[in-house]
Amino acid sequence: RPERDVTDTALTLDQHLLHAARETGLDTDLVILLNSIATACKAISASLRDGALAGVLGSHGSQNVQGETQKKLDVIANDIFLEHCAHSGVLACMVSEELDEVQEIPARFARGRYVLFFDPLDGSSNIDVNVSVGSIFSILRLEDVPETTDYATVLRAGVEQVAAGYALYGPSTMLMLSTGDGVRGFTLDTGLGEFRLTHDDIAIPAAAGEFAINASRAQWWEPPVRRYVEECVQGESGPRGKTFNMRWVASMVAEVHRILIRGGVFLYPMDEKNRTQGGKLRLFYEANPMAFLVEQAGGAASTGRTRIMEVEPDQPHQRVPVILGARDEVALIDGYHAEFDAS
Numbered sequence: 395r396p397e398r399d400v401t402d403t404a405l406t407l408d409q410h411l412l413h414a415a416r417e418t419g420l421d422t423d424l425v426i427l428l429n430s431i432a433t434a435c436k437a438i439s440a441s442l443r444d445g446a447l448a449g450v451l452g453s454h455g456s457q458n459v460q461g462e463t464q465k466k467l468d469v470i471a472n473d474i475f476l477e478h479c480a481h482s483g484v485l486a487c488m489v490s491e492e493l494d495e496v497q498e499i500p501a502r503f504a505r506g507r508y509v510l511f512f513d514p515l516d517g518s519s520n521i522d523v524n525v526s527v528g529s530i531f532s533i534l535r536l537e538d539v540p541e542t543t544d545y546a547t548v549l550r551a552g553v554e555q556v557a558a559g560y561a562l563y564g565p566s567t568m569l570m571l572s573t574g575d576g577v578r579g580f581t582l583d584t585g586l587g588e589f590r591l592t593h594d595d596i597a598i599p600a601a602a603g604e605f606a607i608n609a610s611r612a613q614w615w616e617p618p619v620r621r622y623v624e625e626c627v628q629g630e631s632g633p634r635g636k637t638f639n640m641r642w643v644a645s646m647v648a649e650v651h652r653i654l655i656r657g658g659v660f661l662y663p664m665d666e667k668n669r670t671q672g673g674k675l676r677l678f679y680e681a682n683p684m685a686f687l688v689e690q691a692g693g694a695a696s697t698g699r700t701r702i703m704e705v706e707p708d709q710p711h712q713r714v715p716v717i718l719g720a721r722d723e724v725a726l727i728d729g730y731h732a733e734f735d736a737s
């Protein structure tokens with residue numbers, strides 16, 4: 395990539411994307427879409443910031459397509475994403491975690507070749523207790539602008555993603571993004587109202603010192619997962635020969651962000667309780683975008699038995715097991731699954 399002077403680290407997201415369009419040929423319609431997504435994330439950040447004072451906490455009193463009780467902010471964030479991204483004029487359609495059907499673009503907006511999958515507010519069970527939540531997005535580019543869009547048109551394997559990222563609404567609001575040439579982090583400058591480049595070229599360390607899993611599900615784990623976690627917990631006297639720390643935030647965006655910044659591994663595996671659903675996390679707007687980011691940062695993302703981005707989709711809200719993070723850890727866990735399956 396072209397050399398940039400030290401002032402470039404203060405680049406706004408818009409400036410970074412314009413440089414990328416000029417210097418690397420990043421598609422300008424994708425630049426338009428990413429700017430629309432960033433604006434939606436800024437609007438969601440503003441909605442979250444005032445919390446109870448804005449009367450936006452608590453349940454909306456409805457259920458989404460997942461059968462989950464929607465928070466008021468789930469609905470607010472979903473509406474913000476739909477509105478801002480439709481204005482981009484470059485989308486063929488959208489698929490939201492909160493809605494069953496493919497969202498056609500209203501006739502008053504232009505259409506384009508891009509398909510946007512998004513989870514407008516992931517981890518929203520944390521909102522009422524003021525723990526970090528996030529928005530996750532994944533972008534595909536179709537061969538041309540389709541007349542109509544149905545699942546057969548838009549459901550593609552994760553390897554076809556052209557961009558993915560998330561906003562993390564934490565102590566600061568950050569946008570992490572990859573368009574296929576590494577992962578960059580942008581921090582919201584609340585005075586300017588713009589995301590500014592603060593983390594250029596993120597890389598996940600191959601080894602790990604932290605693992606993240608919901609340990610209350612140990613009773614249902616498959617043997618390879620149980621073996622991996624037990625070896626981590628055995629510490630220096632065990633086969634790993636070192637101690638590990640454990641984290642569980644119950645907000646995937648916060649877990650993945652920690653891994654992108656300081657390494658580690660995250661597991662939401664297939665277990666006896668979620669086996670019939672195929673896992674807990676959703677392929678299109680949780681697993682695939684996070685897999686794209688993690689691989690772009692030098693890590694790995696697997697179901698335990700196959701690369702997540704090679705999972706052939708057949709349902710818009712299908713779920714998959716997720717094991718992602720430090721390359722060597724994911725390889726070890728995959729190896730334990732292979733040994734178990736061969737036994």
Ligand code: P6P
Pocket residue numbers: 516517518519608644645646647662674675
């Ligand atoms: P559990 C949030 O609902 C989510 O989809 C992910 O963000 C998070 O990692 C996971 O589910 C938490 O699941 O079983 O711990 O509530």
